[in-house]
Amino acid sequence: MNILSVTDPIASLLGDWSAQINFCSVLLRIVLSLVMSAIIGCERAGKRHAAGLRTFILASLACTVAMILDIFAKTQLCFISAASVIGVAIISSNSILFSSRNQIKGLTTSVGLWACGILGLAVGAGLYAASLIIFVALLCSLSVFPTIERHLKNRSNHFEVHLELKNKSNLSDFVTVIRRLGLRIDDIESNPAYLNSGLSVYSVSVTIMSKELKEYKTHEQIIEALRSLEFVYHIEEMS
Numbered sequence: 001m002n003i004l005s006v007t008d009p010i011a012s013l014l015g016d017w018s019a020q021i022n023f024c025s026v027l028l029r030i031v032l033s034l035v036m037s038a039i040i041g042c043e044r045a046g047k048r049h050a051a052g053l054r055t056f057i058l059a060s061l062a063c064t065v066a067m068i069l070d071i072f073a074k075t076q077l078c079f080i081s082a083a084s085v086i087g088v089a090i091i092s093s094n095s096i097l098f099s100s101r102n103q104i105k106g107l108t109t110s111v112g113l114w115a116c117g118i119l120g121l122a123v124g125a126g127l128y129a130a131s132l133i134i135f136v137a138l139l140c141s142l143s144v145f146p147t148i149e150r151h152l153k154n155r156s157n158h159f160e161v162h163l164e165l166k167n168k169s170n171l172s173d174f175v176t177v178i179r180r181l182g183l184r185i186d187d188i189e190s191n192p193a194y195l196n197s198g199l200s201v202y203s204v205s206v207t208i209m210s211k212e213l214k215e216y217k218t219h220e221q222i223i224e225a226l227r228s229l230e231f232v233y234h235i236e237e238m239s
Contacts, residue, residue: 092113184209
């Protein structure tokens with residue numbers, strides 16, 4: 001009897017065959033890997049991220065097959081599995097980009113793709129219960145927790161905005177308004193990506209100092225007030 005049939009409750013319910021390497025167990029693991037990664041990939045693709053449905057499926061399947069091969073070959077060091085995780089990590093790092101607004105894009109998708117590869121390893125090892133827990137945790141991290149994160153960020157005393165002014169001379173006017181509102185500018189950085197656009201573009205880090213603003217105003221409301229200034233061409237919070 002394989003140790004997995006004892007330690008994994010789902011394998012115990014399915015029977016000894018699910019904890020061994022045979023045609024049915026391999027088919028089950030590949031199907032589970034495909035379904036779980038497809039659901040996660042759909043969530044990412046629905047938000048138009050660089051790594052989408054097929055990328056997540058292929059990453060998970062590659063790690064699942066690698067683990068199955070390691071178990072079949074009875075290698076103690078799991079060379080194939082280790083190589084597959086490194087490969088997924090390299091691929092996922094390429095989905096991290098820097099936008100023209102000096103924002104890091106794709107970091108969550110990159111980590112999610114790597115985590116999906118780890119999920120594939122767990123499925124390939126026949127750890128069905130652990131795989132299910134990992135899958136639920138990963139899906140919640142990508143689709144549920146962002147709502148909570150946005151709420152916390154919107155109530156934070158610190159935020160950063162992308163600011164486009166109609167003229168460079170308007171920067172001093174903007175700083176004056178910011179201070180009158182009870183805000184403190186921590187840092188202002190000129191954005192060279194817009195050098196020849198005719199606009200003066202900055203990344204501005206702001207701290208809410210006013211007690212009234214801290215209690216009653218969200219970032220969206222503060223930015224909406226700043227957007228009404230006649231010399232502001234465009235302003236938005238940077239995520």
